[in-house]
Each structure stands twice: as structure tokens, then as C-alpha cells.
């Protein structure tokens with residue numbers, strides 16, 4: 482296992498300390514180690530720009546630069562102190578590490594797990610994670626397969642495969658990366674990085690503008706699995722639970738459907754009462770003075786309204802974000 486593949490680990494942090502390099506030293510001009518300094522700075526920008534764009538590229542070229550670029554990238558993220566950037570950065574670092582984890586042998590995966598405060602047991606009976614560690618890692622994972630009630634649990638231990646362990650560690654890595662951000666960075670350091678920060682800010686602006694695309698007409702092909710499932714239940718005449726009706730109504734209104742159209746969606750429900758439904762949809766749409774936003778994925782999961790994650794679900798925390806991303810990808814096709 483290469484420590485530079487997991488720069489957020491405690492062991493990697495100790496290795497950085499041992500090298501004796503300081504941030505000031507790396508940013509000083511003239512620099513005693515100009516080549517290394519250039520490589521570290523370039524890779525740190527790569528990390529943050531990659532996170533803004535959605536994926537950090539694999540950087541194998543120079544293990545020491547790879548290792549040192551991580552703390553510098555965190556400093557850059559902290560200087561910008563932007564919630565969206567911080568979340569994207571933590572997610573992208575965790576995804577990058579996850580690609581490497583699936584290639585590790587079990588021994589190295591176990592070492593990394595311990596570093597991330599997960600303490601699996603592995604013997605002839607298989608691989609197990611204590612339920613308390615399991616919950617710490619899996620609490621945001623919404624697919625029913627990850628729910629503790631759907632797992633085999635023996636004396637407090639949850640059986641997992643090595644791929645599942647890697648997925649759990651990805652979640653722990655994301656928490657580890659996000660922990661402590663933003664750091665308190667002296668103004669002078671941020672000033673030394675101004676040119677790089679301007680570049681990142683410009684990219685962030687482009688990303689934000691792209692994400693504010695006009696959603697245009699309602700595109701059912703872009704609906705997330707939860708909404709498609711609810712629509713199919715309504716079409717089959719199933720009565721939705723209150724929380725699901727609320728989620729479906731708020732979502733359809735948010736993507737631009739008119740009150741009449743939303744009322745029409747429910748007219749196959751066995752208990753359809755047009756007047757009552759119209760009153761409720763009107764109220765939710767804001768006629769009563771308050772408009773409501775659809776619930777987040779976490780709330781959907783809590784009420785059993787998330788049927789499970791597809792690939793895109795893993796990148797979003799709100800059904801509307803799913804919809805917006807899917808629309809953008811459909812427009813690119």
C-alpha cells in the first residue's frame with residue numbers, strides 16, 4: 482500500500498511531518514527545492530480543480546509530491562471557504578481513494594480500515610465489522626441493502642465482503658477529509674496562493690453557472706428512482722403514505738409542473754378527492770404563504786421513501802440535484 486494513495490490517513494500525516502517540509506517552505510520564493518515545490522503546487526491545484534469538475538485524476542508521477550499536495554490542497558480549499566467546494570472536495574478525495582482501495586489486498590485494506598477507526602475482524606468465518614463502526618460508515622448510504630436490518634448480524638458483528646468494506650471506508654475517508662475544514666489559514670499564506678485561488682474560483686463560478694441551467698420542460702426521463710417509483714405506485718392505484726405524497730408533490734412543483742397537472746397525477750389514487758387534493762397541492766405550492774421544498778435524500782430514506790441508490794444517487798444528496806444533473810447529461814447526449 483502506498484501512503485500517497487491515502488493522504489488523509491494518520492500514517493500519511495505522520496510521514497508528512499517526518500519529511501520536515503513546511504507549507505511556508507514550499508511556498509517561499511526563491512525556493513530551495515523549486516522542482517518539488519512546483520510539482521506539489523501543481524498537484525494541489527489539480528486536486529482542487531478536479532474536485533470542482535467532479536473527479537480528481539490519478540496522480541502517480543511523484544509519490545512525495547502526491548503526499549505533500551494533499552495538505553496544500555486543504556489549505557487552498559480553506560482559503561476559499563466555500564461550502565460547496567468543501568463538500569465536493571471531500572467527496573472527490575474519497576472517490577479517488579476508493580478506486581485504489583478496490584485494488585488493495587485484504588491485509589492492506591484492514592490496515593487502512595484501522596487507520597480510519599473501523600476495526601474489522603477477518604478469519605475463516607469471513608470478514609466482519611462491528612455494528613457501531615458499520616453504522617458510523619453506512620449511515621448516509623441509502624440503498625436498502627446497507628440498512629442494518631437487512632444485514633446478517635451475529636453478536637454485534639455485521640458480515641461484509643471486501644468490496645463492501647472498501648465502500649464503507651470510502652465514507653469514512655470522506656468524513657476524515659472533511660473533518661476540520663476550513664482550517665484557520667493565515668492571510669499571508671492565502672495571499673501567496675492568490676493566483677491559484679483565482680483559477681479555482683473562476684472554475685467554481687463556471688460550475689455554478691452550469692448548474693443553474695434552465696431546467697426547461699419537465700423531463701420525466703430525468704426523474705430520480707424515488708419519484709419514478711412513487712409515480713408508478715400512483716399509476717397502479719396504490720395509496721401513497723403521507724410523507725411520499727408530500728415528497729412527490731413538492732418535487733413535481735419544484736421541477737415546474739402546474740398545480741392542475743400535479744392534481745391530475747393523483748387522480749388514479751383509490752381515495753382521490755379532487756377538492757381536497759387541490760387544496761393540499763395549492764397549500765404546498767405556496768398559496769398559503771409558505772412554499773415547501775422537497776425533502777432531502779436523507780429524509781426520504783428515513784421515511785422509507787428512497788428505493789435505493791443508482792449510480793447517480795451516490796453523487797447527490799437531494800432528488801432535485803439528481804434531476805438537474807440528469808437533465809444536463811441528457812442535454813449533452
Ligand code: SF4
Pocket residue numbers: 623705706707708777778781782786787788789790791794795797798799800803
Ligand atoms: S438517493 Fe435520493 S434521489 Fe436517489 S432514489 Fe434515494 S431519495 Fe431519490
